Amino acid sequence: MTKVIPMRERILDATAELLVEHGTQASMSKIASRAEVATGSLYNHFESKDVLIRAVYERLAEQVTALLVEGDDPSATPEQRLDRYIDNYIDFIWNDPSRAILFEYLSNVPLLPARDLIQSFRGSSDYIAEILQDLRASGWLMDAEPFLMGGFIGGAIRNTLKWQRTYDRPLTDADRQQIKTMCLQSLRRME
Amino acid sequence: MTKVIPMRERILDATAELLVEHGTQASMSKIASRAEVATGSLYNHFESKDVLIRAVYERLAEQVTALLVEGDDPSATPEQRLDRYIDNYIDFIWNDPSRAILFEYLSNVPLLPARDLIQSFRGSSDYIAEILQDLRASGWLMDAEPFLMGGFIGGAIRNTLKWQRTYDRPLTDADRQQIKTMCLQSLRRME
DNA sequence: GTGACAACTGAATGAAGGTTCATTCACTGA
DNA sequence: TCAGTGAATGAACCTTCATTCAGTTGTCAC
Known part of the structure; x- marks a missing residue:
């Protein structure tokens, strides 16, 4: 079941996928829908797109x-x-x-x-x-x-x-x- | 003198520079001003941003x-x-x-x-x-x-x-x- | 149940970016 | 001298996008 994966992880996974497909041009709304999450939620976990991408790299x-x-x-x-x-x-x-x-x-x-x-x-x-x-x-x-x-x-x-x-x-x-x-x-x- | 370099080359040079600095996020207007050219002129030489970037790679x-x-x-x-x-x-x-x-x-x-x-x-x-x-x-x-x-x-x-x-x-x-x-x-x- | 708190949602916002096109103008040939 | 040409221009257009925030949902204590 998807829901057991914590949201933060789901966001990082979706971002990683979309970075591979579209590079840093991947939009926040596409990342959100890939993660099955609202766009606003991205900002509950990551201050900005920049920070999100860095987090992907750090992980x-x-x-x-x-x-x-x-x-x-x-x-x-x-x-x-x-x-x-x-x-x-x-x-x-x-x-x-x-x-x-x-x-x-x-x-x-x-x-x-x-x-x-x-x-x-x-x-x-x-x-x-x-x-x-x-x-x-x-x-x-x-x-x-x-x-x-x-x-x-x-x-x-x-x-x-x-x-x-x-x-x-x-x-x-x-x-x-x-x-x-x-x-x-x-x-x-x-x- | 700068002006003797053909416009097409100037555009490619500017694009190459900005790709290194900002990646594919480099905007067409920034490319144009780096090349000392009008934004519209970019489209006289390259159909789209995509084509322009490909041309840089081909060169x-x-x-x-x-x-x-x-x-x-x-x-x-x-x-x-x-x-x-x-x-x-x-x-x-x-x-x-x-x-x-x-x-x-x-x-x-x-x-x-x-x-x-x-x-x-x-x-x-x-x-x-x-x-x-x-x-x-x-x-x-x-x-x-x-x-x-x-x-x-x-x-x-x-x-x-x-x-x-x-x-x-x-x-x-x-x-x-x-x-x-x-x-x-x-x-x-x-x- | 009820209230308090946090997490989540997604429509709204304003800025930025790619592309277009009406206009300009340096140059050509008659 | 002047009409014709097409490259060059850059303001305007429209779309997309990152970010915000007012409202909703879920949770836990009592």
């Missing part, structure tokens, strides 16, 4: 951070932790296409300055930076800024899967393995 | 394709050609930040379906796919879809440089070399 950022860290075992080897991180990243992008599109869109909208956005992901970027730091200490990793490497594999995964999605291609186990291998190789120290 | 796609292929020598080895492609890609993203932001934004705006967008880049994606095909034949490359690999390094470069830009970090020669190495390693066949 998304929390979900993403949680997903990327999911199943992590801090006592595992850095290799294993990196491996799981990459798997989680692929799942995050692939399992929910409209979430991935929303993420990509909001990350590039002028309304939300890039500076603020990256700030929302401090959690997950610090997390991967730490793992990479450990790997570097063990000599496994190439000698580069963890910061730079984190951006590299994240962008690589997102864009590869975006193309795959856009062309309605499946993601086979072989494809997934391929992507993982490419990520790992790119970071590896070579003689 | 951008042409510029990008030209830049990526720039300086290519078809008789060079595939390794050299790939090397140059990566250099060109880095230059394209780094040399003109607002162009890079515009590119990233328009690539993710719901107004322009992803399908159409990738279509606009057929030229450059076929180009890199061809080079990768050659490299694969020579055994240098790993055994993966050129399509997948093209998406991988493109996304990787764009995202790495986006973070770098967002944090006002410079792009040193060492950074550039690092990124190149990561791209090449990710594609390399390993024992």
Whole structure:
């Protein structure tokens, strides 16, 4: 039953959907009817459209951070932790296409300055930076800024899967393995 | 002197600027005044706002394709050609930040379906796919879809440089070399 | 039941934005 | 010199939209 979902959540869900369909041009009245709520009610929960959109992004950022860290075992080897991180990243992008599109869109909208956005992901970027730091200490990793490497594999995964999605291609186990291998190789120290 | 730039170009330039600043919410009247042109004149050159924005993207796609292929020598080895492609890609993203932001934004705006967008880049994606095909034949490359690999390094470069830009970090020669190495390693066949 | 309080509703409002079109005017060719 | 042309103009039009608020509904205490 729909009614058990709290109104605030319903509003955020509807906004997320309409942002994917129409971008920030999505009107408040359309958001309201998608959420099966009166337009005025939007303002009981969010001060303005701007605040509402930011809230969507913040909720998304929390979900993403949680997903990327999911199943992590801090006592595992850095290799294993990196491996799981990459798997989680692929799942995050692939399992929910409209979430991935929303993420990509909001990350590039002028309304939300890039500076603020990256700030929302401090959690997950610090997390991967730490793992990479450990790997570097063990000599496994190439000698580069963890910061730079984190951006590299994240962008690589997102864009590869975006193309795959856009062309309605499946993601086979072989494809997934391929992507993982490419990520790992790119970071590896070579003689 | 400003006046020698044809009106159509002035309009496209102004639109590009305002898209970066305000996204598709940029109003036609603001575009007109930025271009030092009457609002009505916009409609002498472009049927609608929608068409205008598409035209901006198309012009951008042409510029990008030209830049990526720039300086290519078809008789060079595939390794050299790939090397140059990566250099060109880095230059394209780094040399003109607002162009890079515009590119990233328009690539993710719901107004322009992803399908159409990738279509606009057929030229450059076929180009890199061809080079990768050659490299694969020579055994240098790993055994993966050129399509997948093209998406991988493109996304990787764009995202790495986006973070770098967002944090006002410079792009040193060492950074550039690092990124190149990561791209090449990710594609390399390993024992 | 009744009163008090909060949450919700959706029509009303005024501002803003995309598009149109009657008019202007620099230029052309006769 | 002058009629003809069509690009350029920008005020006006109409729609859409974010936001407001007076009224309604639901809830809980007593």
